[in-house]
Amino acid sequence: MSKDEMGAILRKYDMKSPVTNNDLSDPMEFNLMFSTQIGPTGLVKGFLRPETAQGIFVNFKRLLEFNQGKLPFAAAQIGNSFRNEISPRSGLIRVREFTMAEIEHFCDPNLKEHPKFDDIKDTPMTFYSACNQMDGKSPAQMTIGEAVKTGLVANETLGYYMARIHKFLTTVGIKFDCLRFRQHMNNEMAHYACDCWDAECLTSYGWVECVGCADRSAYDLNQHMNATGVRMVAEKRLPEPKTVNVSEVITNKQTLGKTFKKDAKTITEALAKLSISEVEGVEKSSLKDTISVRHSTKTMHVEEIIPSVIEPSFGIGRILYSLLEQNFNTREGDDQRCYFSLPPVIAPLKCSILPLSNNQDFTPFVKKLSSSLTKDEISHKVDDSSGSIGRRYARTDEISIPYGITVDFDTLKEPHSVTLRERDSMKQVRVPFDEVSDVVKQLASGRRTWESVLQKYPLFEQQEASAK
């Protein structure tokens, strides 16, 4: 249906906006890709890429070579993509410029087992199958191992990436109960995909698709091959060599050129693509004076295969938005005092250093701690401003700093010690000065839990002053 035909129908039935009952404008053409002009003449039209994936497909042959011609292998890429959304909205959820991270995993279409599947098969996850969606049922919990075994998830490689996506999201701070994998239904799945699951995070906008994980079969490589004529295939060694009959058309270039002039090239190319039975047909045709057919046998040691592609595709902005919303909290009984409970591993600053007051005696201790943390590459912030310690704790809570070291008057006494505070529980322990930066380093990298710190060091029971 053309633009004009659409417009005619809108007018014929006097269609109105279903929401406002206003008149509708005439249909207009609209490209979801942003276009621009390249170079001084402005005659070269360019488009901003709407996804990062194609850069990997275009480089498939080099990547395969880099992996010594062997399947499976994967390539990952992160970058900006641009889509001319008609109606951008919902903060970072629907935007016109966004950061994507994509992995393309290339594998033999007949070998979708994954060698590391065993490591993750017991991961419990929430699955919202296409069937359950159709039947109006709820999502179900099971392990990824069960999901692959029962055929709910198409294969081990797809399942492996789904479990790794699950692990990634929960590690960075998405809550287990606010994360589900929803299977695409037949009517929404791209025609070429075998199976496709979206990792969805629960936000105040509802369940938001944050990561897609699709088995795209050989669709993309086939499309590139058809458009460019470049063979995008891998070779697979045959269990034993195979002898095949080969028939090829040999053209007499001179005669062909004389007879067909500028069509000769097209004809030669078409002849090269013929199947054996077609070649035999040509042999008997009226062309038999211009061309001849050579029959031979060939021993094949490898077969060509077009790899399947499993593609996890991360929307970084959406993950970030979900993370921030799911980790935004207020203190019990004081909804003005808010904090972000981001896991230490992704909190931009791991630790704050707070001298109790602007007493000059604290300065050498603060400096020593700061350079020790810098040496261990622990990002931290010294807050020696004049606010009360409670106000300064509240300030670090607001920007999600998980640990706080306070240098106080007891620090000045031998043996030197400081307090170490954990953001979410607001509990504090007293730690020897020489040990604290190592403890923070272990906590920040996830190699030690706060519970083990609580067990080892004495609790520091001083009431935290109000932030107000």
Next chain:
Amino acid sequence: MSKDEMGAILRKYDMKSPVTNNDLSDPMEFNLMFSTQIGPTGLVKGFLRPETAQGIFVNFKRLLEFNQGKLPFAAAQIGNSFRNEISPRSGLIRVREFTMAEIEHFCDPNLKEHPKFDDIKDTPMTFYSACNQMDGKSPAQMTIGEAVKTGLVANETLGYYMARIHKFLTTVGIKFDCLRFRQHMNNEMAHYACDCWDAECLTSYGWVECVGCADRSAYDLNQHMNATGVRMVAEKRLPEPKTVNVSEVITNKQTLGKTFKKDAKTITEALAKLSISEVEGVEKSSLKDTISVRHSTKTMHVEEIIPSVIEPSFGIGRILYSLLEQNFNTREGDDQRCYFSLPPVIAPLKCSILPLSNNQDFTPFVKKLSSSLTKDEISHKVDDSSGSIGRRYARTDEISIPYGITVDFDTLKEPHSVTLRERDSMKQVRVPFDEVSDVVKQLASGRRTWESVLQKYPLFEQQEASAK
């Protein structure tokens, strides 16, 4: 001069291309920024950003608040920029889409000392001053401390960043002798800059500007203030409170509105901007019935200052290109055998694991090493393909893997051991199996030198098989 006037002059003097002597086309307008249309109507014009810096200036007030209103502070950003180069060329050197990383350091214009300058003041660097360029002299070597002390480099903060740029570039693999800092000459320096130095790397295209480091004074913040009317200032506490006389114009809004109608607003705004002496002039003017003047005194505890900006700006693609070119080497006596000598800290893969042959007994050792390196987050590559060990070493050299572990028949014997090879020297040592992943970890993170490894472990003297 307009486009048409330019064209007329070109024709009048019958100007030709100086290189080819061909006719010149008519002048045409050309925007170095890429434009596009945003949204469904296509009426909103947008441009791809030509630099990342402005995003930081726009957010200046938030950043200042984040730093509790105190100067100095710095913000950094990395991202893509787009420039419609007329003639992109020279690989990654001149491209239309490129990755930039910029730091904007905001400081009091009267306090450009840097607290950490002492840490880096002895860094020897190569300076190519504007004077030496004018006089046809060569660049000179001195420490950054001397350069700031003699006034060659304008101030400590600029000098601090120049030294840090120097350290960064040499750490990632730019050679000391192929790096110089060239001062902008007066005729090339932006009119607002106090001082500007380019870190230039030597390549086969000559000296290429890879990092700019400029003292941009208060130019950018002033421009944003003028365009938006938003005050982009920091407050500085005065040593002691200051009493100042204030005279302000009080308008009778009703009379003013009646008299000047729609110009009233413009007049009110202009009056608010007057200096004290101007206000006193107004007091005696014919306007004195419409407006009155209020004289008072005000105690000031702070003064407003517009921060100066020191801006190091990194062209990532150019640095990468220079790095690759400066680190591309061939083995002595065999120019077919090439390797990249990237420092371990930036080599994408830190280590290879090579079983000597496809003997199945090697497999458990290879697996154990691989998981141990994975646990320590050391990126590595297992190459168990069938090539000779020499060919596989050559392959790892080509992609700059600095260390290689070979599992051989001696590995199978007690006490288990492996060989560890360094890429540039091709020297090998024999290291106990249980120690090797820790040794590689220390080497890869720069916490241990290869020399210390050579001293501790016995040399392994087996001739490396030819790669050919």
